[in-house]
Amino acid sequence: MSPSAANPPRVLVVDDEQIIADTLKLILDRNGFQASAAYDGFEAIDLARESTPDVLLCDVIMPGLNGIEVAIQIRAIHPGCRVFLLSGQAAVEDLLRNARMRGYDFDILIKPIHPTELLKLLG
Numbered sequence: 001m002s003p004s005a006a007n008p009p010r011v012l013v014v015d016d017e018q019i020i021a022d023t024l025k026l027i028l029d030r031n032g033f034q035a036s037a038a039y040d041g042f043e044a045i046d047l048a049r050e051s052t053p054d055v056l057l058c059d060v061i062m063p064g065l066n067g068i069e070v071a072i073q074i075r076a077i078h079p080g081c082r083v084f085l086l087s088g089q090a091a092v093e094d095l096l097r098n099a100r101m102r103g104y105d106f107d108i109l110i111k112p113i114h115p116t117e118l119l120k121l122l123g
Contacts, residue, residue, distance in 0.1 A: 017059070045065075058071055087111060092108065
């Protein structure tokens with residue numbers, strides 16, 4: 001999914017730490033993607049309903065609605081959306097196991113992720 005000027009991939013970045021979401025959005029925008037940021041799971045789902053993200057880049061541990069639940073709900077709306085979950089915590093393994101038992105398998109990226117590595121994964 002290489003970015004092209006004519007049809008840049010749309011990436012929805014979700015992190016309850018606003019500085020992280022905004023920084024990732026800025027990096028993606030400057031590298032040919034069309035990124036938007038949400039700061040909680042409910043906002044992310046609302047944004048996904050308004051537009052069709054090609055990629056979801058979502059923190060796992062967030063208050064209210066965790067990233068796995070966000071990913072499941074966005075996949076239900078947009079089945080073709082690629083999902084990358086971000087986590088700096090080892091506690092996500094139980095959440096991932098639960099999601100796998102429900103038929104969902106998501107890639108986990110360990111925070112902090114270097115921008116070069118992120119762009120390579122998305123490209």
